Amino acid sequence: xxxxxxxxxxxxxxxxxxxxxxxxxxxxxxxxxxxxxxxxxxxxxxxxxxxxxxxxxxxxxxxxxxxxxxxxxxxxxxxxxxxxxxxxxxxxxxxxxxxxxxxxxxxxxxxxxxxxxxxxxxxxxxxxxxxxxxxxxxxxxxxxxxxxxxxxxxxxxxxxxxxxxxxxxxxxxxxxxxxxxxxxxxxxxxxxxxxxxxxxxxxxxxxxxxxxxxxxxxxxxxxxxxxxxxxxxxxxxxxxxxxxxxxxxxxxxxxxxxxxxxxxxxxxxxxxxxxxxxxxxxxxxxxxxxxxxxxxxxxxxxxxxxxxxxxxxxxxxxxxxxxxxxxxxxxxxxxxxxxxxxx
Numbered sequence: 001x002x003x004x005x006x007x008x009x010x011x012x013x014x015x016x017x018x019x020x021x022x023x024x025x026x027x028x029x030x031x032x033x034x035x036x037x038x039x040x041x042x043x044x045x046x047x048x049x050x051x052x053x054x055x056x057x058x059x060x061x062x063x064x065x066x067x068x069x070x071x072x073x074x075x076x077x078x079x080x081x082x083x084x085x086x087x088x089x090x091x092x093x094x095x096x097x098x099x100x101x102x103x104x105x106x107x108x109x110x111x112x113x114x115x116x117x118x119x120x121x122x123x124x125x126x127x128x129x130x131x132x133x134x135x136x137x138x139x140x141x142x143x144x145x146x147x148x149x150x151x152x153x154x155x156x157x158x159x160x161x162x163x164x165x166x167x168x169x170x171x172x173x174x175x176x177x178x179x180x181x182x183x184x185x186x187x188x189x190x191x192x193x194x195x196x197x198x199x200x201x202x203x204x205x206x207x208x209x210x211x212x213x214x215x216x217x218x219x220x221x222x223x224x225x226x227x228x229x230x231x232x233x234x235x236x237x238x239x240x241x242x243x244x245x246x247x248x249x250x251x252x253x254x255x256x257x258x259x260x261x262x263x264x265x266x267x268x269x270x271x272x273x274x275x276x277x278x279x280x281x282x283x284x285x286x287x288x289x290x291x292x293x294x295x296x297x298x299x300x301x302x303x304x305x306x307x308x309x310x311x312x313x314x315x316x317x318x319x320x321x322x323x324x325x326x327x328x329x330x331x332x333x334x335x336x337x338x339x340x341x342x343x
Contacts (some may be wrong), residue, residue: 001111002254003027003028003029003238004028004029004056004115004116005028005029005031005110005113005114005115005116006023006028006030006031006114006115006116006117006118006156007033007105007108007109007116007117008020008023008028008031008032008117008118008119009033009034009035009101009105009116009117009119009120010032010033010034010035010052010056010063010248011034011035011048011052012034012044012048012049012050012051012052012055012178012181013051013178013181013183013184014120014121014167014168014171014176014178014179014180014181015047015120015121015122015159015167016052016055016119016120017055017119017120017178017179018034018050018158018159018162018170018171018174019118019119019120019156019157019158020059020061020118020160020168021057021059021170021171021174021176022158022159023118023156023158023294024059024061029063029115029207030032030059030060030061030211031061031063031064031114032052032055032056032059032061032063032064033063033064033065033105034048034049034052034053034063034064034065034066035066035068035100035101035105035202036065036066036067036068036069037048037068037069037072037076037096037100038054038073038077039069046186049065050309051177051178051181054178055176055177055178058175058176058177063122064322065103066108067200068100068104068105071099071100071104072096072100075095075097075100075101075103075209076092076095076099076101076170077092079092079095079155080092080095081200081203081204083324084200084204085204085255086227086255086261087225087253087254087255087323088322088323088324089322089323089324089325090228090229090324091143091324091325093143093298093325094142094143094146094326095144096333097144097146097147098146100145101119102117102147102151102155105117105188105222106151106155106226108152109154110154113304115117115154116154116155116156117154117155117156117275118155118156118157118158119155119157120157120158121140121143121144121157121159121160122135122139122140122159122160122161122164122337123139123140123141123144123157123160124157124160124161125152125156125157125160125188126153127153128149128150128152128153128281128282129149129152129281129282129334130144130145130147130152130281130334130335131160131333131334131335132330132333132334132335133160133161133235134160134161134162134163135162135163135164136253137164138163138164139299140298141328141330141335142298142299142300142326143298144335145279145281145329145335145337145338146326146330146337146338148281149281149282152281153223163232164259166178166259168180168188172209172294175183179316186223189262197227197235200226200227201227204226204227205224206223206224207221207223207224207258208221208222208224208259209221209222209224209225209257209258209259210222210258210259210260211236211237211260211261211262212236212259212260212261212262213261213262213263214251214261214263217326218235218241219238219248219262220237220238220239220262220269221236221237221259222235222237223235223236224235224258225253225254225255225259226257228250228253228260229250229320229322230250230251230252230253230320230321230322231249231266231268231319231320232250233247233248233249233250234258236250236260236262236341238262247262247264247265248262248264249262249263249265249268250262250263250264251263251267251268266321268319268320269317269318269319270314270317270318270319270321271313271314271315271316271317271318272308272312272314272339273311273312273321273327273340273343274311274312274342274343275309275310275311275312275327275338275340275341275342276339276340276341276342277310277337277339277340278307278310278337278338278339279337279339280336280337281335281336282336282338283336284319284335285332286307287307287329287336288307289331290304290306291304291331292304292305292306292307292330292331292336293305293329293330293331293333294312294314294317294328294329294330295327295328295330296320296321296325296328297320297325297339298325298326300318301318302330303315303316304316304317307329310326310339310342321341322341323341323343324340324341325340325341326338326339326340327339327340327341
């Protein structure tokens with residue numbers, strides 16, 4: 001009987017390594033694929049590619065490197081800068097999944113005769129439905145919420161039923177050299193050699209603007225609204241004589257006027273916000289009912305609420321809602337989809 005062919009994205013980390021190992025044990029015909037998306041100073045790409053190759057050699061599976069650097073720069077990095085120039089807070093991991101891993105790589109997988117693609121994401125899929133991982137602390141459905149049912153029907157998440165601790169133990173048992181490799185954190189293309197603001201300053205020059213309080217009174221200066229996020233507490237200058245000694249946070253940004261508004265932590269609390277456009281994984285219409293829950297950042301609290309058109313109304317306040325972020329909707333363990341927050 002012909003084996004089912006699977007293209008497994010092997011990143012050089014423990015999660016994708018174990019995903020490939022488990023699929024091989026389950027008698028799939030596995031090919032390891034390393035996606036080279038970015039390779040500049042401070043980036044881990046060269047080391048990660050070497051680790052990915054070691055995994056493939058250990059498992060005795062074919063190994064390919066796909067060069068997606070030009071597509072990644074255009075669809076993710078350039079988009080990232082444009083979003084910040086608009087004063088928004090983008091999530092490049094979500095767009096990378098949409099455009100690269102489950103976009104260009106997905107298309108390559110289909111064109112090259114594979115039946116499925118697989119990744120080491122902490123998520124589960126069942127008949128096109130996206131389900132949260134067993135390990136709530138590692139669940140990555142937030143980053144996958146804007147995918148489509150059509151894509152998910154040809155995707156495998158082999159470790160979605162495992163905890164991170166179990167993944168490391170199983171990888172060690174199988175002799176995978178990356179079993180204790182440290183998890184990558186932060187935005188992949190910034191790397192470890194640069195701070196976030198230094199990375200932005202490669203393309204966006206500092207341009208001083210006013211800091212005002214909620215009443216519109218000028219209280220200080222900043223370097224340019226692009227370098228600040230909603231909820232940020234540091235980085236702007238405040239005249240101590242114009243404000244109280246209480247901590248101040250960025251509560252809103254005006255890109256056209258290069259204006260930063262600051263306030264107290266309670267000023268960051270929101271129970272309502274607007275979404276530009278909803279994208280549902282399996283549904284044709286907006287989900288209703290009392291069981292909906294919302295998450296506005298990875299590993300953020302799940303909060304009950306309802307959808308009224310493009311507006312979300314939560315049962316309790318959340319902090320740090322920012323335009324450009326993605327609001328993701330859940331019902332029980334199922335991730336229904338989401339949309340980009342506009343206000």
